[in-house]
Amino acid sequence: MRIAVIGAGALGCTFAALLDRAGHEVVLVARGAQLDAITASGLRLTGGFGDWRTRQLVAVPALDTPAELAILAVKAQDAAAALAEHGRTLDGIPVLVVQNGLDGVSAARAALPTSSCFGALSIIAASYLEPGSVTVTTPAPTYIGRGAGEPDAEVRRFTAELAPAFPAEAIGNFVGAQWTKLIVNQLNALPAITGRSVQEVIADRGLRMVMTRSMREAVRVGVARGIRFGSLQGLSDRNLRLFARVPALLGQMLPLRFAARMGSVPNPGSTLQSLKRGQRTEIDFLNGAVVREARLAGRDAPVNAALTELVHEVERTGMFLSPTEVLERLAR
Incomplete structure (x- = not known):
């Protein structure tokens, strides 16, 4: 062909x-x-x-x-x-x-x-x-x-x-699967902000909790928009809805599971790769999409909004933030 x-x-x-x-x-x-x-x-x-x-x-x-x-x-x-x-x-x-x-x-x-x-x-x-x-x-x-x-x-x-x-x-249910992939793509923002691999970000307790919060927020926005999440990479509508309801400490198992699947070869994530090549990132279509969909549902998505802005800051300045700086900025 x-x-x-x-x-x-x-x-x-x-x-x-x-x-x-x-x-x-x-x-x-x-x-x-x-x-x-x-x-x-x-x-x-x-x-x-x-x-x-x-x-x-x-x-x-x-x-x-x-x-x-x-x-x-x-x-x-x-x-x-x-x-x-x-x-x-x-x-x-x-x-x-x-x-x-x-x-x-x-x-x-x-x-x-x-x-x-x-x-x-x-x-x-x-x-x-x-x-x-x-x-x-x-x-x-x-x-x-x-x-x-x-x-x-x-x-x-x-x-x-x-x-x-x-x-x-x-x-x-490809539309639902797109939403599930959007949850998976929450892996991208923090590596782009810190300059670290996905595995390194998930290994950091504070950053892992931020990632967990952004994923849970995205799932809740999808639920508010009436989405039935598609089955993808071991995720399903049922277990994603459960993930959004359990305590956040327990929810950390989801990013940890992603890291285990990636193995030991450092994965920079596609957004960090774009930054390293001097290209614009697609963050507005990842975390930014969650923010837009939240508005359509009459809700806020503060974690995804903050992560989107921090990626844009790195785009403008070329300077990565330390995990401590990220946590301090998100606490404001």
């Missing part, structure tokens, strides 16, 4: 390399040093899915030829620009949106009314910290679907096409 991957960050490169290894004809849209490195030497994949250097993959600065499937793997804040730039080439082509946050599929559908758009939630943890190379720190499944119902025939067909390249599963 001829597959176009738009976005050459950690996940986009991971998918592109795995699809190339599986024998698909892959075109990867990349820019700058990333484009130069891949054009010169191919794309190197290491880590949890094994080692591979691409053979047939072609890297281009812009997509100018149609494909049988397009995978949109840019950060949420870059999606509108990418859709506008490539809209003519994507016209009528099925588009799989691999994106954090809640609005990726609906935004693609609005920009591409003649295309069939559906979504993917990837639990893969990957790091891209140098051009032409990506390392998978946590191999995990990718969940594909759309809407609140069961997966339709097209979703199942493309999932079956992609599954030989990487673990993929068609799921129902």
